[in-house]
Amino acid sequence: MKAEKIQLEEDEVILLQVRKHWFVLCVQFFLVLFLALFPGVFLFFVLNSATMTKVLPFNTSIFIALYSGWLIVMWMILFSIWTNYYLDVWTVTNKRLIAVNQRGFFSRVVASFRLERMQDISVSVHGIIATFLDFGTLEIQTAGEEGNFKVSGVPSPADIKAVILSSADALIPPSQNAKERTL
Amino acid sequence: MDTSITSFFQMGVEGLFYGLLFIFTIHAIFLVFHWFNYGNNKRVSLIALAIYLVGGAILFLTLSLALRGI
Numbered sequence: 572m573k574a575e576k577i578q579l580e581e582d583e584v585i586l587l588q589v590r591k592h593w594f595v596l597c598v599q600f601f602l603v604l605f606l607a608l609f610p611g612v613f614l615f616f617v618l619n620s621a622t623m624t625k626v627l628p629f630n631t632s633i634f635i636a637l638y639s640g641w642l643i644v645m646w647m648i649l650f651s652i653w654t655n656y657y658l659d660v661w662t663v664t665n666k667r668l669i670a671v672n673q674r675g676f677f678s679r680v681v682a683s684f685r686l687e688r689m690q691d692i693s694v695s696v697h698g699i700i701a702t703f704l705d706f707g708t709l710e711i712q713t714a715g716e717e718g719n720f721k722v723s724g725v726p727s728p729a730d731i732k733a734v735i736l737s738s739a740d741a742l743i744p745p746s747q748n749a750k751e752r753t754l
Numbered sequence: 755m756d757t758s759i760t761s762f763f764q765m766g767v768e769g770l771f772y773g774l775l776f777i778f779t780i781h782a783i784f785l786v787f788h789w790f791n792y793g794n795n796k797r798v799s800l801i802a803l804a805i806y807l808v809g810g811a812i813l814f815l816t817l818s819l820a821l822r823g824i
Binding site: 636644653679 | 763767770771774777778781784785788789792793794798802806809810813814816817819820821822823
């Protein structure tokens with residue numbers, strides 16, 4: 572598997588791997604579920620309506636055939652959503668952060684930066700559900716060309732921030748740490 | 755039911771069946787490629803594939819049985 576082929580450096584250890592919060596996935600799944608059920612009810616009433624039955628007597632087989640066709644489409648969409656969820660991974664090691672962003676089937680961005688290049692890390696949690704279920708947005712500013720890393724829907728963002736910060740602190744030489752503390 | 759309307763529907767649903775089967779196959783190939791190349795857990799990928807194929811097979815079976823009933 573290509574994910575296992577991430578070349579870890581000497582003494583580099585994977586600290587955590589993070590995917591989006593399950594609630595983010597559930598919202599998308601419920602939307603698909605609604606889209607799957609709604610046309611069934613709609614199709615039943617259209618095929619069973621007085622005007623339609625004059626032209627075409629209600630045929631259960633036609634209804635089942637059309638509706639199962641629709642469900643197959645929804646089934647494929649459901650798994651496409653899950654694939655996006657499954658392949659979007661943030662890996663935090665004691666030296667780097669590797670962010671994989673899968674956008675559909677044909678767009679995949681794998682970015683990484685060294686933790687010592689991190690300048691600022693911020694966590695934002697908005698809304699009742701996000702507060703209670705503990706998920707939010709994690710944004711990391713880096714020095715250099717890497718730019719900003721932002722991921723939304725992350726579970727326990729404060730804990731992840733703590734892990735990243737402690738790893739980054741461990742990488743900075745003690746003399747520099749002391750200098751930063753005095754400033 | 756009028757036989758011309760019946761045959762029209764039968765043809766349409768048959769076309770739908772083969773069209774969806776083609777799309778489903780291509781989609782399954784894409785999914786398998788992504789899950790087994792980029793996924794980080796082979797077991798999860800295998801379970802997902804099994805669910806996807808079994809669910810798909812049930813739906814296609816339903817569609818083909820309905821097609822026979824028209």
